[in-house]
Amino acid sequence: MCLALPCRVVELLPGEQAMVDIAGVGKQISLALVDDVAVGDYVIVHVGYALTRLDRDEAEKTLALFAELGLAAAQEPTAWSV
Secondary structure, X not given: OOOOEXXXXXXXXXXXXXEEEEOOEEEEEEOOOOOOOOOOOEEEEEOOEEEXXXXXXXXXXXXXXXXXXXXXXXXXXXXXXX
């Protein structure tokens, strides 16, 4: 399964590149597919490419949902925890 994640742009780099924050982890991505990205913008990132910009409210809602799902998944027993 593949997942595209909302990430906040923290630095613009040469060559249509940027550094983004993914849950406290920095990652270099390509901005080749998205125009007019600025520091502080949120972008949807998949396999190292920003696919589109996302408004801050929507990004924060999505990140909160991912956090909630992660917490719920961590509390569920798995076949490996028997």
